[in-house]
Amino acid sequence: MFETYKTQIEEQLTVILQKEGIQSAVFQWSEIPFSGHWGISTSFFQIAAQEAKSGKKINVPQRAAELASLCASALKLSEDFEKCEAVKGYLNLYFQTQSFSRMVVDRVLEEKTNYGSLPATHQKVMVEFSQPNTHKAFHVGHLRNMVLGAAVSNILEFSGDEVIRANYLGDIGLHVITWLWNYEKFHAGEKPPAEKMTNWIGSLYAEAVKRREESKDNEEAIRNYFRAWDAHDPEIVALWKETRQWSLDAFDQIYSALGIHFDKLYFESEVEHEGKTFVESLIQKGLAKDERPQGAVIIDLDAILGTKEEYRVLVLLRSDGTSLYATKDIPLAIKKFDEFHLNRSIYVVDVRQSLYLKQIFKVLELMGYTWANQCYHLAYEIVNLPGNVTLASREGTVVLLEDLLQEAEKRAMLVVDQKNPELDLEIKQRIAKMIAIGSIKYSLLTRDNTRIVTFDWESALDVNGQAAPYIQYAAVRANSILRKENFCVPESMGITSELEAKEIELVDLISRFPQEVGKASRELRPLQVANYAYELAKAFNDFYTNCPVLSAENEVRSFRLRLVAATKQTIINSLGLLGIEVPEIM
RNA sequence: GCCCUCGUAGCGCAAUUGGACAGCGCAUCAGACUUCUAAUCUGGCGGUUGUGAGUUCGAGUCUCACCGGGGGCACCA
Incomplete structure (x- = not known):
């Protein structure tokens, strides 16, 4: 809002300073802190310091103050300004408060819901966040990711970017198989409850893991189940599809309760196949080393780049040929850019995966994808419990999201x-929800x-x-x-x-x-x-x-x-x- | 061992990216509702910004070293 004024003032200041023998002056404007009135200011320390460097013997703070007061007295101000003054080497310009206040308020009431938004940048940005695993529960750790990802998306959009909100769902892998095995053996025919769906799904998962860990027979049975899955056993695939949908529905419940939506969903299951073929091409290009069956398929990034203990080694495929996260994340990245021609691709993922994502981006770069440097890992710290206890559903050290939301709403309702x-009860409930969810979101966002x-x-x-x-x-x-x-x-x-x-x-x-x-x-x-x-x-x-x-x-x-x-x-x-x-x- | 990150009032956090006297919230103490909703407001208390050096006119912010917490570093996700 001040831009037009700034340039007018700068032109005047340049002339004034030229009379003092100062040719090149650059002004950095900032707002005046703590003030009954408000305005903008610039300091003269840099200019004075430059003079000092060019040989003149001067006291910098003193000279800055001198220049500031010189400018203050020589400046001719339009009537939109109230006054100007020199203080401690700063030149402070105070706006004519009435006209400016009117301008600000008018602008807000004119732009309404758009007030604060910035002009279009014509940049296409994908923000990937949430990334839940199906067949598991949501806890507060996941909440931080969702809340942060959604807020960042909103902010980017409001500041002029075209934003694509993407979710990447972990719908395959050992955890899913374990869940399916347990369900078929001990809960066949059961349906998820209408409320707290993810809690139910999560409790079955916890139970399944317990069974897997407590008995070798169970572990063996699960392994067999995995093989049957790999061989596309139609019954297992059907069960997978059905139960996966339960998870997806449960996620939707939570997303809608939190007011979060996605423009694009990706599934691990859809990129696994191309991931494996991609790894093959990496081997052929000589970038990846195939050490199977004794070892895994790896890419020794430090050896390739000549770095030392920086990029380490990335495992692309297990020794038994099954896929890992890396197997799938690489083709996914390519898919995103192919499909949407992105200018940036942001990954909202917790900080523990910093090295991993750095490796992924580097592999993409080595593969010749010029957009690799437009991938960005937005790292955030995790949510802990007091005493530095990590959230883990297995340990029972977890705060389930649905429990938290319920408790918060209950408390808000009381007030x-x-x-x-x-x-009306219905209206009260709606208000309580806004307050409860607002509080939880805010408490997570008010930490860096x-x-x-x-x-x-x-x-x-x-x-x-x-x-x-x-x-x-x-x-x-x-x-x-x-x-x-x-x-x-x-x-x-x-x-x-x-x-x-x-x-x-x-x-x-x-x-x-x-x-x-x-x-x-x-x-x-x-x-x-x-x-x-x-x-x-x-x-x-x-x-x-x-x-x-x-x-x-x-x-x-x-x-x-x-x-x-x-x-x-x-x-x-x-x-x-x-x-x-x-x-x-x- | 290598890398990342954090260290600011008793506790939880900020600080316009190198600028003016380091701010705010809990907690605590003392006040303010016949006046647009007190889920509010006013005041008090509380600091050698982990330590030591360096760069700079100027450092919580940048550099280096050290101390302390957390995390990551080959088949987990």
Whole structure:
């Protein structure tokens, strides 16, 4: 929003500095921190330091201050600026608050749900996330992946990319066979329950693994089952198809509860075959070494690249010829680019697989795929339990997603019921859901990708302080003011009276939203937006307690109503990027 | 052994990517509801940014070394 002003000012500053004998000055503008008024500033330290380097004997901070005040006094400002001043080597320019505030609010109310979005980049980006295994349960570790992947997708889309949300489902492998064997032998004919489907499927999986581990006979039986599967035994294939669908339906339940959707589904089963032929071609090209039957099929990346203990060795195929993750991930990557002509391919996968993905990308590069460097591993840290206990369904150290959602909704319902007893049960439930899911998502997104999240029930379900309900509540407050006016927002008009500091701070935060989106998108960090949304809500609550809206005088009242509407919109937009909905009442 | 990552107030986290006095939330103490919803707000307490050096006008941020936590490194996913 400031861009046009910046260039005008820069032209003037260049002339002023030239008189001082400074030829090449580059200005870096930033916003002035903590200010009753707001504006932009630039520092003169770099310019002064350059002078010092060119031989002049000067004290840099002193010279910077001198240049700043020189510019401050020589600058001619348009009436959109209120004043300028030199402070400690910085040149601060303050905007004429009324005209600027009006501009910001007008823009939000004009662009509505698009406010904050950035122009189209014409970049096609695929974000692969979630990647669940069928026949297993969802736990909070998986939740972090989903929430992060969905938020990153939203942010990229909002900042102008064309985004394809992809899911890659692990529908084959030993875990599936183990499940099928157990089901056929001990649960034949049973159907999944209507609710908590993944929990049921997951509990059968845990039981199956237990049986496999506790008896050699069972292990042998499962191995035989695997062989029968490999030989396309029609009964097993039919059972696989049926039970796989249960898993997929269960996943859909969860995705829809979380408001997550995918544009493209990939299955391990669909890339396994081409994976094996791809490995053959790698062997033929002399890149991969076939050490079967004694050893596996490997690619010694360090040997090929001349690096030392950096890329290590990647195993492409087991010694018995069965496939591994790598067997399938390589053809999948190719498929993605062939099908969609991507500019970027982002993998949302936990940090423990950093080396693995680095190897995959390198193999693709060695195979001559020029797009290999457009693959990016978005690594995030895992979710732990207190005492550095890793989540593992086998150990029983796991928090199941469906249990978590249920408990959170229950707690949210208690508060909703207490605050709004008169509402219909159905509406209360819908509100409770928004709050519960919002809280859980927010608590995961408000930690940086590189930080481990330690899950404990108490803090996961805590809705106080910096949490989603605080932000949702701010929007609800704004909404209830607007409701009293039947949601009629006055037309834009000039402001003649002095604005309150709280109003200006609120306007400032609202105006910052587009650049926060840009930053979050560049860094692939939803945390940026999560923090922003909180700051915005805080500023609104501050405004709310200090600036009465409905009881204010004509012009002030109109402006404040518009400001309230703009705030509500910006909160909705920012939380929306995080996949968090805002209720009308709470 | 090699590589990655984290270390900021009692606890949980930020910090405009090298800028102005290091911020916020829990917790704790003291206040504010006949006024647009108190899931709110105001104030107090709390810091040698793991340690030591270096680069720079300027370092939580960059470099190096060390200390401590976590993770990865050939047939698991």
